[in-house]
Amino acid sequence: xxxxxxxxxxxxxxxxxxxxxxxxxxxxxxxxxxxxxxxxxxxxxxxxxxxxxxxxxxxxxxxxxxxxxxxxxxxxxxxxxxxxxxxxxxxxxxxxxxxxxxxxxxxxxxxxxxxxxxxxxxxxxxxxxxxxxxxxxxxxxxxxxxxxxxxxxxxxxxxxxxxxxxxxxxxxxxxxxxxxxxxxxxxxxxxxxxxxxxxxxxxxxxxxxxxxxxxxxxxxxxxxxxxxxxxxxxxxxxxxxxxxxxxxxxxxxxxxxxxxxxxxxxxxxxxxxxxxxxxxxxxxxxxxxxxxxxxxxxxxxxxxxxxxxxxxxxxxxxxxxxxxxxxxxxxxxxxxxxxxxxxxxxxxxxxxxxxxxxxxxxxxxxxxxxxxxxxxxxxxxxxxxxxxxxxxxxxxxxxxxxxxxxxxxxxxxxxxxxxxxxxxxxxxxxxxxxxxxxxxxxxxxxxxxxxxxxxxxxxxxxxxxxxxxxxxxxxxxxxxxxxxxxxxxxxxxxxxxxxxxxxxxxx
Amino acid sequence: xxxxxxxxxxxxxxxxxxxxxxxxxxxxxxxxxxxxxxxxxxxxxxxxxxxxxxxxxxxxxxxxxxxxxxxxxxxxxxxxxxxxxxxxxxxxxxxxxxxxxxxxxxxxxxxxxxxxxxxxxxxxxxxxxxxxxxxxxxxxxxxxxxxxxxxxxxxxxxxxxxxxxxxxxxxxxxxxxxxxxxxxxxxxxxxxxxxxxxxxxxxxxxxxxxxxxxxxxxxxxxxxxxxxxxxxxxxxxxxxxxxxxxxxxxxxxxxxxxxxxxxxxxxxxxxxxxxxxxxxxxxxxxxxxxxxxxxxxxxxxxxxxxxxxxxxxxx
Numbered sequence: 001x002x003x004x005x006x007x008x009x010x011x012x013x014x015x016x017x018x019x020x021x022x023x024x025x026x027x028x029x030x031x032x033x034x035x036x037x038x039x040x041x042x043x044x045x046x047x048x049x050x051x052x053x054x055x056x057x058x059x060x061x062x063x064x065x066x067x068x069x070x071x072x073x074x075x076x077x078x079x080x081x082x083x084x085x086x087x088x089x090x091x092x093x094x095x096x097x098x099x100x101x102x103x104x105x106x107x108x109x110x111x112x113x114x115x116x117x118x119x120x121x122x123x124x125x126x127x128x129x130x131x132x133x134x135x136x137x138x139x140x141x142x143x144x145x146x147x148x149x150x151x152x153x154x155x156x157x158x159x160x161x162x163x164x165x166x167x168x169x170x171x172x173x174x175x176x177x178x179x180x181x182x183x184x185x186x187x188x189x190x191x192x193x194x195x196x197x198x199x200x201x202x203x204x205x206x207x208x209x210x211x212x213x214x215x216x217x218x219x220x221x222x223x224x225x226x227x228x229x230x231x232x233x234x235x236x237x238x239x240x241x242x243x244x245x246x247x248x249x250x251x252x253x254x255x256x257x258x259x260x261x262x263x264x265x266x267x268x269x270x271x272x273x274x275x276x277x278x279x280x281x282x283x284x285x286x287x288x289x290x291x292x293x294x295x296x297x298x299x300x301x302x303x304x305x306x307x308x309x310x311x312x313x314x315x316x317x318x319x320x321x322x323x324x325x326x327x328x329x330x331x332x333x334x335x336x337x338x339x340x341x342x343x344x345x346x347x348x349x350x351x352x353x354x355x356x357x358x359x360x361x362x363x364x365x366x367x368x369x370x371x372x373x374x375x376x377x378x379x380x381x382x383x384x385x386x387x388x389x390x391x392x393x394x395x396x397x398x399x400x401x402x403x404x405x406x407x408x409x410x411x412x413x414x415x416x417x418x419x420x421x422x423x424x425x426x427x428x429x430x431x432x433x434x435x436x437x438x439x440x441x442x443x444x445x446x447x448x449x450x451x452x453x454x455x456x457x458x459x460x461x462x463x464x465x466x467x468x469x470x471x472x473x474x475x476x477x478x479x480x481x482x483x484x485x486x487x488x489x490x491x492x493x494x495x496x497x498x499x500x501x502x503x504x505x506x507x
Numbered sequence: 508x509x510x511x512x513x514x515x516x517x518x519x520x521x522x523x524x525x526x527x528x529x530x531x532x533x534x535x536x537x538x539x540x541x542x543x544x545x546x547x548x549x550x551x552x553x554x555x556x557x558x559x560x561x562x563x564x565x566x567x568x569x570x571x572x573x574x575x576x577x578x579x580x581x582x583x584x585x586x587x588x589x590x591x592x593x594x595x596x597x598x599x600x601x602x603x604x605x606x607x608x609x610x611x612x613x614x615x616x617x618x619x620x621x622x623x624x625x626x627x628x629x630x631x632x633x634x635x636x637x638x639x640x641x642x643x644x645x646x647x648x649x650x651x652x653x654x655x656x657x658x659x660x661x662x663x664x665x666x667x668x669x670x671x672x673x674x675x676x677x678x679x680x681x682x683x684x685x686x687x688x689x690x691x692x693x694x695x696x697x698x699x700x701x702x703x704x705x706x707x708x709x710x711x712x713x714x715x716x717x718x719x720x721x722x723x724x725x726x727x728x729x730x731x732x733x734x735x736x737x738x739x740x741x742x743x744x745x746x747x748x749x750x751x752x753x754x755x756x757x758x759x760x761x762x763x764x765x766x767x768x769x770x771x772x773x774x775x776x777x778x779x780x781x782x783x784x785x786x787x788x789x790x791x792x793x794x795x796x797x798x799x800x801x802x803x804x805x806x807x808x809x810x811x812x813x814x815x816x817x818x819x820x821x822x
Contacts, residue, residue, distance in 0.1 A: 164805075474670050
């Protein structure tokens with residue numbers, strides 16, 4: 001991907017001791033080894049604890065977005081396959097899983113957590129090869145958090161009677177779960193762990209570009225000796241996900257992905273009794289006041305938007321800087337941006353890996369073009385991008401106005417829009433001026449101001465003097481068009497239970 | 508005899524055989540039943556009305572036949588009232604809800620009479636329902652500063668961060684009130700919505716709207732700021748879809764909706780990802796509103812957002 005406009009000005013990087021090229025020394029390649037990882041040439045659908053072909057047999061290619069080379073072929077489910085998976089999940093729910101004491105379900109989930117920890121590097125490598133995210137992130141964030149989710153929810157499985165006072169929690173039944181490609185394994189864990197702990201059985205549909213860690217997880221299911229049908233994994237295009245959502249024998253639908261698709265799913269379950277939770281898009285404001293610890297804020301801004309190439313629903317994609325610190329902050333930010341290492345995701349020194357797909361890369365590029373066309377000023381470090389693969393330079397825009405598409409639309413890429421404000425009231429007004437409401441960031445040393453800003457943000461997660469932190473104990477989810485329901489903590493457990501007083505998922 | 512002639516007959520002094528006009532008992536001063544929007548009592552902008560009959564078929568009054576424009580006005584009023592109402596302390600909201608109960612108590616006989624007429628009940632039954640409606644405000648008033656102890660949490664995250672989750676009001680909530688239970692059903696849905704700091708736009712029961720209108724007269728004098736509760740009367744087929752599809756309504760309590768309309772309403776509600784409470788499968792009119800299960804802190808939880816806050820711990 002080439003840029004139409006060259007970066008014009010370089011930041012004064014003297015305080016960093018940096019050369020014009022950003023980093024004054026070269027890093028030797030430090031690739032993570034892949035020789036202990038086995039990716040099969042083909043994966044069937046995982047139904048009733050067995051891999052089998054789709055019927056009729058069909059498959060599609062899965063590639064490494066950093067090399068554009070084929071990694072595997074996976075089965076393309078048909079409507080009949082969707083039905084088979086639901087039948088399997090229903091049978092497992094009725095005959096085994098719903099009859100199992102919570103303490104036994106707990107032990108299965110602990111087993112899963114432990115096996116994921118034991119096989120953590122394998123998961124990290126496959127995740128990075130399939131998604132394009134840097135190995136340091138999959139290794140240090142995605143995989144440990146995924147295992148932690150199973151470990152956390154395992155402990156709830158036999159404690160449901162204590163969780164919801166005045167209620168007798170009941171499992172819902174069969175859960176249909178559809179997850180995106182940005183955190184394939186972590187989203188799997190966010191979905192499957194609470195569902196199983198609550199006593200449901202699941203059909204998971206990973207994104208079509210990133211099914212490989214889900215199919216590796218199927219091997220964990222096998223090793224943990226989970227009863228057949230408790231966890232089923234099917235792959236296919238979006239229409240197959242919709243078939244799954246519409247299936248009449250599904251009791252719960254959980255979706256993480258775009259707001260547009262979330263609305264389609266909302267319409268698809270309309271009039272049914274299916275319980276629905278949605279975790280959708282975002283356009284988070286990251287607000288820096290003039291008394292903020294600037295160096296710390298810089299790290300938070302960088303982490304906020306360039307973590308996982310910015311392919312994060314809660315990414316801090318709109319930076320609001322108080323005017324009095326705009327210039328020093330921007331100098332530091334540009335200098336720091338120039339030190340980011342973009343390239344081979346398997347290299348342990350890589351900060352920004354590959355965009356997940358050609359389609360997503362095109363979308364990012366298109367929105368960046370719109371930013372230029374609408375008059376914002378672009379800055380990109382002139383790092384060398386690999387010749388193959390879907391790479392995009394970390395980008396920031398200044399001179400952005402509220403009405404620009406890059407300030408309104410979710411880009412889902414390494415693109416930061418910088419805006420300014422004078423008063424806290426103005427920051428609140430601008431920050432909340434979006435249909436989204438997933439997350440926000442606030443940087444200031446003044447405690448009372450933190451709490452005022454935290455309360456004013458129409459966002460489900462607010463990070464104060466930090467950004468992009470996640471934990472299984474900590475509820476995550478959005479306001480407004482960023483969705484409803486929470487994942488993590490007790491709230492995330494409730495999303496998989498019938499807590500009605502009449503036991504009919506009424507009220 | 509048509510209901511209209513019945514009304515006329517009831518109100519006119521009886522004719523005497525010799526044509527003389529008898530001594531007239533005092534002519535009742537009737538109430539005009541209006542909408543309640545932004546703390547005021549406007550007529551519908553349409554200038555139209557529909558007749559409201561008692562369960563026996565007597566004409567009780569003309570009610571406003573509210574419109575889409577009335578809904579828009581009500582949503583705007585609710586949105587305007589939201590910052591002030593949601594910023595009040597929980598203790599303050601608790602006292603205001605209790606105040607509603609106090610003032611309802613003072614008008615208890617009026618509510619009993621209206622419930623009797625609207626729902627076709629005897630005095631005993633109507634009294635039970637009215638008393639339960641008043642007590643429901645008291646019950647929910649007590650939750651205002653307590654429910655966050657159930658739904659909030661301090662989260663022991665795996666790292667050096669202070670992390671907590673608190674409930675916040677969702678925003679503007681549309682309420683489709685139960686059609687059958689004109690007072691207790693309505694209050695059972697309204698109280699848990701506004702107690703957490705939400706503002707409500709309520710579609711009253713179409714056939715039994717009068718107790719709801721009288722309730723707004725109580726609200727107007729109970730320290731509930733204008734705009735916190737807005738009430739529209741009218742024909743559901745003309746109103747429900749506009750409320751469900753309004754893009755500045757954040758949540759919809761469709762509990763009182765005819766389940767047959769569920770698909771259309773839910774599809775519209777999805778347009779801006781409204782939080783939605785569906786009607787019970789058999790419809791809200793099958794609910795026993797006197798049952799303890801008709802009140803629940805979990806219902807409060809349907810109309811709050813959980814906000815999670817992180818801050819590093821360090822020196």
